[in-house]
Amino acid sequence: xxxxxxxxxxxxxxxxxxxxxxxxxxxxxxxxxxxxxxxxxxxxxxxxxxxxxxxxxxxxxxxxxxxxxxxxxxxxxxxxxxxxxxxxxxxxxxxxxxxxxxxxxxxxxxxxxxxxxxxxxxxxxxxxxxxxx
Amino acid sequence: xxxxxxxxxxxxxxxxxxxxxxxxxxxxxxxxxxxxxxxxxxxxxxxxxxxxxxxxxxxxxxxxxxxxxxxxxxxxxxxxxxxxxxxxxxxxxxxxxxxxxxxxxxxxxxxxxxxxxxxxxxxxxxxxxxxxxxxxxxxxxxxxxxxxxxxxxxxxxxxxxxxxxxxxxxxxxxxxxxxxxxxxxxxxxxxxxxxxxxxxxxxxxxxxxxxxxxxxxxxxxxxxxxxxxxxxxxxxxxxxxxxxxxxxxxxxxxxxxxxxxxxxxxxxxxxxxx
Numbered sequence: 001x002x003x004x005x006x007x008x009x010x011x012x013x014x015x016x017x018x019x020x021x022x023x024x025x026x027x028x029x030x031x032x033x034x035x036x037x038x039x040x041x042x043x044x045x046x047x048x049x050x051x052x053x054x055x056x057x058x059x060x061x062x063x064x065x066x067x068x069x070x071x072x073x074x075x076x077x078x079x080x081x082x083x084x085x086x087x088x089x090x091x092x093x094x095x096x097x098x099x100x101x102x103x104x105x106x107x108x109x110x111x112x113x114x115x116x117x118x119x120x121x122x123x124x125x126x127x128x129x130x131x132x133x
Numbered sequence: 134x135x136x137x138x139x140x141x142x143x144x145x146x147x148x149x150x151x152x153x154x155x156x157x158x159x160x161x162x163x164x165x166x167x168x169x170x171x172x173x174x175x176x177x178x179x180x181x182x183x184x185x186x187x188x189x190x191x192x193x194x195x196x197x198x199x200x201x202x203x204x205x206x207x208x209x210x211x212x213x214x215x216x217x218x219x220x221x222x223x224x225x226x227x228x229x230x231x232x233x234x235x236x237x238x239x240x241x242x243x244x245x246x247x248x249x250x251x252x253x254x255x256x257x258x259x260x261x262x263x264x265x266x267x268x269x270x271x272x273x274x275x276x277x278x279x280x281x282x283x284x285x286x287x288x289x290x291x292x293x294x295x296x297x298x299x300x301x302x303x304x305x306x307x308x309x310x311x312x313x314x315x316x317x318x319x320x321x322x323x324x325x326x327x328x329x330x331x332x333x334x335x336x337x338x339x340x341x342x343x344x345x346x347x348x349x350x351x352x353x354x355x356x357x358x359x360x361x362x363x364x365x366x367x368x369x370x371x372x373x374x375x376x377x378x379x380x381x382x383x384x385x386x387x388x389x390x391x392x393x394x395x396x397x398x399x400x401x402x403x404x405x406x407x
Binding site: 065069070071072074087088089090118119120121123125126127128129130 | 223285287289290292294295296297298323326327328329331332333334335336337348349352
């Protein structure tokens with residue numbers, strides 16, 4: 001083989017560069033996966049388990065939306081004796097008052113931009129113009 | 134040669150005639166078969182619809198009777214009802230009349246009842262504003278024109294509702310509505326909302342919005358915000374127009390009421406005692 005001295009080290013360097021993401025992942029500590037902040041009020045139970053909520057909260061919200069708006073079915077959901085009114089602002093944000101640290105933490109990480117907040121009010125925003133009774 | 138040409142013309146003429154008349158023949162002979170298969174269901178529906186045209190629709194149909202006699206000379210009561218609605222639904226306030234968002238608002242007699250023109254109108258009609266809102270029609274033109282089904286009639290209670298998630302802001306419904314009960318969000322409404330109701334969303338720029346008959350309050354067992362605001366004066370009666378025992382039916386039976394633009398055939402659910 002001609003130029004053995006340059007080809008073999010060159011190949012080794014090439015393989016190393018191509019597989020570099022794997023190496024980085026294996027040896028780098030401090031993953032950037034966000035840790036969401038739990039409700040400040042200390043609630044530990046939701047309408048379903050954390051796994052289900054993590055994977056399908058969007059479907060549940062869509063179902064609620066269609067129930068409430070289209071079918072006029074606003075009957076509250078009762079789980080473990082606690083009543084949850086169907087609604088992002090009326091159920092979810094009642095406990096998860098920290099939208100910026102709960103919703104946004106993950107949504108930003110996975111780069112999804114749900115349009116909920118175009119219309120729905122986060123507790124922080126709602127508090128900026130409070131009722132003055 | 135001559136003979137052959139003659140033959141050709143004969144055949145060509147017969148073919149053309151057959152071609153032209155074929156669709157008609159097919160239509161005539163096949164009409165029965167078609168009707169019995171795919172056209173059967175819609176035909177039956179249309180028939181039922183034609184029969185039921187004059188009948189009252191079944192099920193709950195929510196409506197209002199606004200007793201203007203109790204509101205004459207009291208514009209502050211009208212303002213109170215409007216303010217209650219604005220607050221309950223995070224309705225923005227714009228100074229420019231063209232940008233206004235209105236769910237319930239005040240209007241003069243000639244605008245509210247253009248079909249009731251009078252030579253010498255009564256003083257009450259001349260001097261007072263009238264309370265107007267979405268009529269939650271039984272035959273809503275806005276629903277017919279909506280290309281995305283963002284606005285629709287809830288069959289369970291007759292409310293003409295909107296799903297703002299689906300509204301694309303084409304404003305066909307604003308053209309369709311003969312009552313001007315729909316408003317378009319030309320701007321982001323949030324900076325123009327005086328105080329937020331944390332239980333109700335705002336809207337976004339580029340959607341049409343309208344009165345929802347306080348669906349969210351009805352779910353809690355409350356009456357619509359405007360009805361509640363003028364409760365002490367018993368100016369507005371709210372209830373099921375199809376329930377013969379309801380209070381609203383009693384009010385309708387005891388008084389002569391008028392509707393807005395009845396000749397359009399939209400069958401409004403809001404009635405006025407003037």
